[in-house]
Amino acid sequence: MGKDKDYDKYCHFVFVCNGKDCCKSGAKDLQKQFSKELKDRGLKGSAKVIKTKCTGRCKEAPVAIVGQHWLGKVKESQVPIIVDELVLQKVD
Numbered sequence: 018m019g020k021d022k023d024y025d026k027y028c029h030f031v032f033v034c035n036g037k038d039c040c041k042s043g044a045k046d047l048q049k050q051f052s053k054e055l056k057d058r059g060l061k062g063s064a065k066v067i068k069t070k071c072t073g074r075c076k077e078a079p080v081a082i083v084g085q086h087w088l089g090k091v092k093e094s095q096v097p098i099i100v101d102e103l104v105l106q107k108v109d
């Protein structure tokens with residue numbers, strides 16, 4: 018096992034691909050935006066953003082995985098609604 022990250026304490030995970038194509042398409046900023054959004058919503062202790070290696074969907078870069086949802090061509094501006102709908106599961 019790697020470093021103990023105590024993942025059991027988290028209820029939600031957001032995976033952001035940090036492969037080459039996703040990084041070229043803004044994955045680092047996307048990852049920061051997810052972290053900021055989760056922190057701003059008071060979810061810092063219950064939701065975790067995790068970097069992944071290439072997930073094999075490079076044509077859809079940048080790629081994020083939230084719950085069972087694979088998201089492609091994700092824009093930073095979409096992060097609040099993604100958190101609403103897929104992390105907090107708010108439905109209007």
Ligand code: FES
Nearest residue numbers: 034036039071074
């Ligand atoms: S680099 Fe992200 S899917 Fe390949």
